[in-house]
Amino acid sequence: GDSVTQMEGPVTLSEEAFLTINCTYTATGYPSLFWYVQYPGEGLQLLLKATKADDKGSNKGFEATYRKETTSFHLEKGSVQVSDSAVYFCALSIINDMRFGAGTRLTVKP
Amino acid sequence: NAGVTQTPKFRILKIGQSMTLQCTQDMNHNYMYWYRQDPGMGLKLIYYSVGAGITDKGEVPNGYNVSRSTTEDFPLRLELAAPSQTSVYFCASSDGQHGTDTQYFGPGTRLTVL
Numbered sequence: 343g344d345s346v347t348q349m350e351g352p353v354t355l356s357e358e359a360f361l362t363i364n365c366t367y368t369a370t371g372y373p374s375l376f377w378y379v380q381y382p383g384e385g386l387q388l389l390l391k392a393t394k395a396d397d398k399g400s401n402k403g404f405e406a407t408y409r410k411e412t413t414s415f416h417l418e419k420g421s422v423q424v425s426d427s428a429v430y431f432c433a434l435s436i437i438n439d440m441r442f443g444a445g446t447r448l449t450v451k452p
Numbered sequence: 453n454a455g456v457t458q459t460p461k462f463r464i465l466k467i468g469q470s471m472t473l474q475c476t477q478d479m480n481h482n483y484m485y486w487y488r489q490d491p492g493m494g495l496k497l498i499y500y501s502v503g504a505g506i507t508d509k510g511e512v513p514n515g516y517n518v519s520r521s522t523t524e525d526f527p528l529r530l531e532l533a534a535p536s537q538t539s540v541y542f543c544a545s546s547d548g549q550h551g552t553d554t555q556y557f558g559p560g561t562r563l564t565v566l
Contacts (some may be wrong), residue, residue, distance in 0.1 A: 346494070385456070385542055385557030386495075431494060439511075440485075440555075442494030 348432045348443035355422055355450050359414075363393045363446050365432035375399075375408050375415040380429040380445070386392040389417075389430070407437040422450045454478055458543050460559035465565045473528040473561050475543030483546040484526040485510075485555065486518065488539040495542060499524055506522040533565045 349364040350356060367373065374393045378386040390399030395410035404419045427450050432443040459474045477484065488494040499512030501520040517529040517535045517539060526545075530537060540562050544555040 369562070381561070385544075385559045386555075388554045391554070433494075440497060442496075444492060444494045 344373065344434060344436060344439065344441050346432050346434050346441050346443040348430075348446055350444070350446070352447040352449060355448070357424055357452050358421045359450075360424045361417070361419040361426075361448070363430055363448070365415045365417065365443060367415065367432075367434045369413075369434055369436060370436050370437050371411075373436045375406070375431050376433040376435065377404070377406055377415070377417050378431045378433060378442075379432065382428075386431060391429055399439075422448070424450045426450050456543055456545055456556050456558035457506075458541075458561050459535065460561060461559070462562045463564070464502060465530075465563065467533060467535065467565060469533050470529070470531050471533065471563075473530075473541055473543075473563075475526045475528070475558060476524050477526075477543075477545040477556070478524065479545060479547070479556065480523060481545035481547050481556075482522065482523070483548070483553070485544045485546075486516070486526070486528045487539075487542045487544065490539050498528065498541075530563075535565050537563065538565045539563060 343433045345368045376391045377389040379389045380386045390401040391449035392399040398407045429445045429447045431445045456477045485500045488500040496512045499518040501507045540560045543558045546553040546555045
């Protein structure tokens with residue numbers, strides 16, 4: 343079935359470091375791809391999304407490109423801040439079905 | 453505009469008890485969803501609704517029931533609580549089709565069954 347695999351955490355970085363969180367997917371059709379972020383004590387919030395191959399989603403300095411050839415949607419940010427500390431979820435969606443990865447906890451230290 | 457609200461925030465149940473998790477959205481969204489999040493795992497879809505009066509099963513519906521009598525409300529019912537239902541439950545809503553539209557999440561309900 344459809345599924346998402348993302349790199350295990352936790353990930354600990356120093357402020358201003360480069361961030362990559364890997365995400366790969368398996369799907370029978372043509373899914374939309376998402377990154378959601380969960381701050382402590384809160385629900386998930388959409389960070390960015392891409393609906394077709396080669397689309398790039400971006401928001402708040404984060405970027406991810408929908409790569410059909412490698413079935414990937416890796417999340418990147420050039421310079422992380424302490425305020426980026428959160429759990430990041432990769433997800434895919436095909437009509438009426440949404441699948442989430444297990445989440446990657448990011449801690450950014452000053 | 454409160455978005456998606458859930459009550460209660462925390463609850464402890466004994467095995468065999470029942471309870472209803474409440475979810476309300478004020479964005480006039482047609483689509484609503486219930487997920488559970490187990491430790492170290494991603495979210496799994498329990499039930500969803502595409503509009504008032506219409507509900508359908510997700511990936512893990514066993515042990516749960518839902519109803520959708522209004523656009524705003526989508527309660528989740530646990531009839532006979534079991535330890536396997538210990539989890540964090542999230543309600544979400546979206547304006548359009550599940551596939552591409554942004555989902556807006558509530559803050560979650562942390563449920564423990566002892």
